[in-house]
Structures are given as C-alpha cells and as structure tokens.
Amino acid sequence: MTDVKNLLEELAGHGAGVELAEHDLLPRIRRRRRVRAGLVGASGVAAVAVLAVGAYAAMPGNATTPAGPASTVASTARPTAVAPYQCGDVFPAPDPTGSGRQVATVTLTQKSISRTAGGWSGSIRSKYQYHGGLPHPLIAGLPPQWVAVVRDGRMVGHATVSTTAKAVELRAGQSKVVDAGIAIRSCAGASLPAGSYLLYEDLSPTAKPSKSLVAAGPIGRLQLP
Numbered sequence: 625m626t627d628v629k630n631l632l633e634e635l636a637g638h639g640a641g642v643e644l645a646e647h648d649l650l651p652r653i654r655r656r657r658r659v660r661a662g663l664v665g666a667s668g669v670a671a672v673a674v675l676a677v678g679a680y681a682a683m684p685g686n687a688t689t690p691a692g693p694a695s696t697v698a699s700t701a702r703p704t705a706v707a708p709y710q711c712g713d714v715f716p717a718p719d720p721t722g723s724g725r726q727v728a729t730v731t732l733t734q735k736s737i738s739r740t741a742g743g744w745s746g747s748i749r750s751k752y753q754y755h756g757g758l759p760h761p762l763i764a765g766l767p768p769q770w771v772a773v774v775r776d777g778r779m780v781g782h783a784t785v786s787t788t789a790k791a792v793e794l795r796a797g798q799s800k801v802v803d804a805g806i807a808i809r810s811c812a813g814a815s816l817p818a819g820s821y822l823l824y825e826d827l828s829p830t831a832k833p834s835k836s837l838v839a840a841g842p843i844g845r846l847q848l849p
Contacts, residue, residue: 729755770825775821
C-alpha cells in the first residue's frame with residue numbers, strides 16, 4: 625500500500641495529462657520494491673561488517689587471552705630475575721656458549737660444607753680473573769658478599785660470603801684466589817635439602833637493580849650432602 629500511495633503522490637505532482645495505466649503502474653511498483661529491498665540488504669551487510677569490526681576492536685588477541693581466573697593462579701615470581709634477587713625469582717638456563725667477553729669473572733669452588741641448625745655453612749675458594757678491557761688496572765679480587773642459591777631455575781635460598789682478604793691491583797690477565805666462608809639459608813625457612821645448586825652473584829638488598837649479573841650466568845655450583 626505504501627508503494628501505491630507514493631506512486632500516486634508522484635503522479636499527482638506532475639499535474640494534468642498523466643495517464644495511470646494498469647500495465648504501467650504494476651511494473652513501477654515492483655521495481656520500487658526491488659530497489660528498496662536491495663538498499664535494505666546492503667545496509668544489513670554494512671551493519672554486520674561494523675559489528676564484526678567492533679567485536680575485534682573490543683577483544684584484540686582474544687584467541688590467546690587467558691580466562692579471568694587463570695590470572696589469579698599465575699606465579700608471583702618476577703618473569704626475569706633482577707638483582708637484588710628475591711626468593712622465587714626465575715633464572716634462565718645457563719648458556720653453555722657464554723655471554724660474551726666480560727671485563728672480569730669470578731668462580732666459586734666448594735671446599736667443605738656441613739649442615740647447621742639454621743641451614744648450611746662451610747668454606748669455598750674464589751678465583752677472581754681480570755680479563756682486561758679497561759685503560760687502567762683494576763682494584764678487585766674479592767668474592768661477592770651476597771649470593772643467590774638457585775635450583776631448577778628458581779631462587780630457593782641466599783648465601784653470604786665472608787673473608788678477611790683485601791682487594792689488590794690486577795692487570796689484564798691477572799687473577800686472585802681467596803678462601804672464604806659461606807653461610808646458606810633457605811627461602812622456605814627450613815634447611816635446603818641435599819642436592820646440587822647453582823650460585824649467582826647478587827647485590828646488597830639496598831643496591832640499584834641490575835640485570836647484568838644474571839646475564840653473566842652462574843659463578844659456581846654447590847653440592848649439599
């Protein structure tokens with residue numbers, strides 16, 4: 625009925641002399657309906673396209689985004705260990721090819737170790753090697769005072785190293801060997817179980833954060849009996 629009404633109004637607007645033949649009226653009505661149906665169909669496709677774009681914009685990466693509850697189960701450990709280290713920090717697997725040329729390296733070797741009331745204690749030997757690369761001698765040679773104890777890629781304890789030795793002047797290619805004591809404490813409070821552990825040089829808890837120590841790799845290994 626709307627098509628007939630619109631057509632009659634259009635014809636009336638043209639004034640006198642317009643013939644309203646049946647064979648002319650019906651095709652025009654059908655043509656109007658086809659055109660209008662096409663416009664409605666096109667607008668419907670456009671609306672679907674807009675909705676699809678809106679859905680993508682509202683949920684980017686939806687295929688890889690975990691469900692809400694999963695985020696509450698995530699570990700509290702930092703994704704990358706940064707000195708000063710914290711209990712639970714995750715450490716990358718040691719790189720057997722090394723981490724490139726370093727100015728100096730320190731290696732800790734276990735001498736003796738025994739269980740104590742608060743954990744483990746014993747003695748180690750530290751070798752500080754100055755490889756060179758600086759325009760002047762290096763005053764160094766001592767083992768790090770703080771050490772992170774790592775097992776299966778996660779920090780499980782911390783250790784303190786003590787020595788009465790003094791730093792010395794080292795030139796490129798020179799090294800210094802020092803005997804020192806080590807005291808090991810577990811992050812969990814109880815004594816660490818027997819087994820093999822990696823040692824990473826650490827910083828004072830109040831020191832400025834640094835990623836360079838973990839990148840240099842472990843400085844020693846302990847075998848707790």
